[in-house]
Each structure stands twice: as C-alpha cells, then as structure tokens.
Amino acid sequence: MAFCRGIVSEIAISFQNVTKTYPLYHHFKGGIKNLLFHPLEGIKSLKSSQFMAIRDISFEVKKGESFGIIGKNGAGKSTILGLIAGVIKPSKGKIMVNGGVSPLLELGAGFHPDLTGRENIILKGILLGLTRSEILNKIKKIIDFSELEEFIEQPIRTYSSGMLARLGFSIVANIDPEILLIDEILAVGDKNFQDKCLKRMLDFKEQKVTIVFVSHSMDYIDMLCNRVMWLDDHSIKNIGKPELIIKQYQQGNIS
Ligand SMILES: Nc1ncnc2c1ncn2[C@@H]1O[C@H](COP(=O)(O)OP(=O)(O)O)[C@@H](O)[C@H]1O
Numbered sequence: 001m002a003f004c005r006g007i008v009s010e011i012a013i014s015f016q017n018v019t020k021t022y023p024l025y026h027h028f029k030g031g032i033k034n035l036l037f038h039p040l041e042g043i044k045s046l047k048s049s050q051f052m053a054i055r056d057i058s059f060e061v062k063k064g065e066s067f068g069i070i071g072k073n074g075a076g077k078s079t080i081l082g083l084i085a086g087v088i089k090p091s092k093g094k095i096m097v098n099g100g101v102s103p104l105l106e107l108g109a110g111f112h113p114d115l116t117g118r119e120n121i122i123l124k125g126i127l128l129g130l131t132r133s134e135i136l137n138k139i140k141k142i143i144d145f146s147e148l149e150e151f152i153e154q155p156i157r158t159y160s161s162g163m164l165a166r167l168g169f170s171i172v173a174n175i176d177p178e179i180l181l182i183d184e185i186l187a188v189g190d191k192n193f194q195d196k197c198l199k200r201m202l203d204f205k206e207q208k209v210t211i212v213f214v215s216h217s218m219d220y221i222d223m224l225c226n227r228v229m230w231l232d233d234h235s236i237k238n239i240g241k242p243e244l245i246i247k248q249y250q251q252g253n254i255s
C-alpha cells in the first residue's frame with residue numbers, strides 16, 4: 001500500500017481509458033431531410049447517438065513535467081484540459097489529478113465583460129481561492145506583467161482578444177499554480193508578449209511546476225515540452241519526445 005502511494009505521488013495527472021461524449025444533437029450536420037420526413041424516429045435516434053470528443057485516452061504526466069498536446073482543430077485538446085481542470089466530467093474512465101490546478105486559461109473564460117480589468121483580476125483571484133488581501137498584494141505585479149495599466153479601469157468588453165489573453169496569462173502566471181494549464185494562449189497577442197509568456201513558462205518549468213501546454217506552434221512546443229501527445233481524430237496517435245512527435249505530426253503519419 002505504502003509502495004502504491006509512493007508511486008502515485010510522483011504522478012500529477014493520470015487518465016485511464018477516458019472517453020468524453022456529447023449528445024449528437026449538438027453536432028447536427030447532415031440528415032436534415034430525414035429528420036423532416038421522419039421527425040419522431042429522427043429525434044429519437046439523434047438523442048440516443050453520442051458524439052465522441054475524446055475516445056479511450058490513457059496517459060500520465062509526472063510532477064514537474066512539461067507536457068504538450070498537439071493536433072488539428074477539433075481533435076480533443078481543449079476537452080482534455082477541461083477534464084484536468086474538472087470543469088467537465090468524463091463519460092467513461094478514470095482521471096486522477098494530484099495538486100492544485102490553475103484555472104483553465106482559455107480566451108476570456110471566467111471573465112465578466114462589464115467589470116474592469118482590475119475588478120476581473122480580483123474576482124478571478126477570489127474564485128481561485130485567494131483571499132482579498134492576497135490578491136491585492138499581487139495585483140500590481142499582475143497589472144505590470146500584463147502591460148495593460150492604461151486600460152485597467154476600463155470594462156473588459158472593450159478589450160481585444162490579445163488584451164484578454166494578456167490579462168488571463170498575467171493572473172495565472174502570478175498565482176503560483178502547482179499545475180499550469182495553457183490552451184493556445186500564445187496564439188494571440190503580439191510577438192513581444194508571446195515571448196514574455198514563453199519566458200515565464202520556462203521559469204515555471206525550471207521551478208518544476210507541472211505544465212500542460214496546448215499549442216499549434218511547434219517552436220514553442222519544442223522549446224517548452226519534455227514530452228508531447230499527438231491527438232488525431234479524438235484518439236492518441238502517439239506520445240513521445242518533442243522532436244519525434246513534431247516530425248511525425250508534420251509528416252502526418254507515424255512511420
Ligand atoms: N460542449 C460541447 N458540446 C458538444 N460538442 C463539443 C463540446 N465541446 C467540444 N465538443 C466537440 O468535441 C470535439 C473536440 O473539441 P475540442 O476539445 O474543443 O478540440 P480542440 O481543442 O482540439 O480543437 C470537437 O469536435 C467539438 O466540436
């Protein structure tokens with residue numbers, strides 16, 4: 001038993017045969033004629049059909065590891081981050097997460113459009129379990145990092161997507177997470193800020209923070225990650241060292 005516990009504590013994230021399905025009516029594409037002519041049967045079969053967002057996924061991330069996830073749009077990358085963060089639940093399989101997870105860093109997620117940048121930082125901090133004084137102690141660092149001082153008293157509905165990304169990353173980067181989840185955040189914003197985010201993540205990597213990093217930038221994946229998982233068609237195509245997986249991904253096959 002003690003032996004088991006020793007092993008488990010080395011692992012930050014474990015997925016065992018995890019499947020996530022959504023009802024197919026969220027994915028209504030073809031078959032509309034059929035639905036019109038046979039509405040009852042059509043609706044019944046739609047309701048009983050399931051769309052797989054990810055299928056039978058198993059992998060482990062060790063503590064202190066930087067783990068990349070790559071794959072085409074719709075492959076299931078964000079679904080995996082959502083499952084790690086606990087914002088969605090698996091339909092099948094087992095997920096174990098050992099350590100405090102950063103909020104899911106997706107564009108604008110969890111922000112309130114009518115509140116100012118400053119108010120959103122406080123709100124997000126409180127949602128993350130910080131006390132008001134803890135967040136107020138960090139707020140200057142967060143605003144400085146974001147380089148949004150000029151706009152920080154404006155409601156964030158006036159922010160561009162790049163500005164929202166800055167705000168989100170700056171909060172997460174300054175709350176010392178145990179497990180950091182980053183979803184394509186480096187895809188937006190200017191090159192300077194992207195480099196600054198990357199530098200911050202490399203610091204986290206150095207400090208042995210566990211990182212799960214979704215990106216379409218193979219350069220960033222290569223620089224940051226110890227291992228990479230390639231998702232294709234909602235399943236794992238391969239997991240391995242960045243240089244190998246990136247090469248396979250760019251060639252479109254494993255051989
Ligand atoms: N809330 C949802 N309802 C229905 N289908 C969803 C939902 N979220 C994601 N999906 C579907 O699951 C698949 C995987 O999505 P996602 O994980 O967002 O892919 P990626 O991040 O790799 O682009 C997609 O086909 C997407 O349409």
Ligand SMILES: [Mg+2]
Pocket residue numbers: 077078079183
């Ligand atoms: Mg996504």
